[in-house]
Amino acid sequence: MTDNLDKIKSVGIYVRVSTDAQDLEKQVEQLSNYADRHYPEATQSLYKDEGTGTDTERNGYKRLMDDLEQYDVVVVRSVSRVSRSISDLERTVDEFKENNTALVFMNEPIEFQPEDEDPYSRAMLQLLGVFAELEANMIQDRIKQSIETLQNNGFKWGRAPLGFSKNNGELIPENNLQQICAVLEMVDDDEMSQRKGAQRLDTSRTTIRRALEDEDRRQLYNLD
Template sequence: MTAGQIVGYVRVSSVDQNLARQLDGIKLDRVFEDKASGKDVKRPALVALQAFVREGDTVMVHSIDRLARNLVDLRAIVSGLNDKGVAVTFVKENLTFSADTSSPMNTLMLSMMGAFAEFERSMILERQREGIAAAKAAGKPAGRPERLKPADVEAIKARCAAGDSKVALAAEYNVSRGTLYAALK
């Protein structure tokens, strides 16, 4: 196997989260960044990374939960990369998986760590559901508060009909264009 590139993969779940702390200080030849949920394996940067890497490359990932949120997806991604001759290193867990170091112990470690990541995600979702149920039982509204009040929506509709720019209105009301368009439906 030839020495290849060191390729980084970083992921956060939403666009307002920061990717900077992941793989900070690690020299990488290329970095693939996703701002998407880990529940989907068809993330644009992950798909691009899988197509980009070649035999001898190493993929560096901050932690197991950044690559996949469930054990089935984790094993499939790591196995797929290993089958191409690509090693996968999880920095936080200090674990490396590659075809030539594959052993029953490595398989067990990947499965255990992946199961812990999946369990942690399940616990987060359970606490979230409990919090929503408690808020509803207390008569509090669940979810994010509306960015635009009904009176704002009516004013925006009137101003749009009068020819005002939707982009300018979105900026004035401090909402995204998507939020503005959704309110106008």
């Protein structure tokens, strides 16, 4: 568990339920009690989302990620509450590291520190990295196929979209395209605001909106 407990002054708690059968308040109580035991001197702030399985709004999670730098630790019930894929988890961990915030999954249990030296956590991240690399290669293949399909259908781009350059009229993916796709996916899933996404990618909110709303661009960023 997190060292230097006296330095833990603020804890964020995130809960999410996706069906009527899940008890939101029970999760709140469990996580609050966990934080009381492990971080007795810290103040607690609650973020929560509740909806059906088809409800993709995650405004509580988006607010948490926007406020992340305010917290020393964030506690959630399980990996599935914040991540739906291997690369999604890796992106989440990176986001926490950038904000110098620890991430604790109560049920697994797994804890990721901003500068983690724990062999188990390092091994977990290394394993996740292997799968993330495989997933990245698959995404790149799908993006290349989308480019070929659009070009074969006679589609011509004006200015090169975010994350691409042009060579003799053909789109060429840039080295940071995977990062761009990851950020756009988080914005599209309401896990990051357009403002923060634009800041992360050093671009404008108009560019972010165009990437998300234009059907052809969505194919390029593997959002469909």
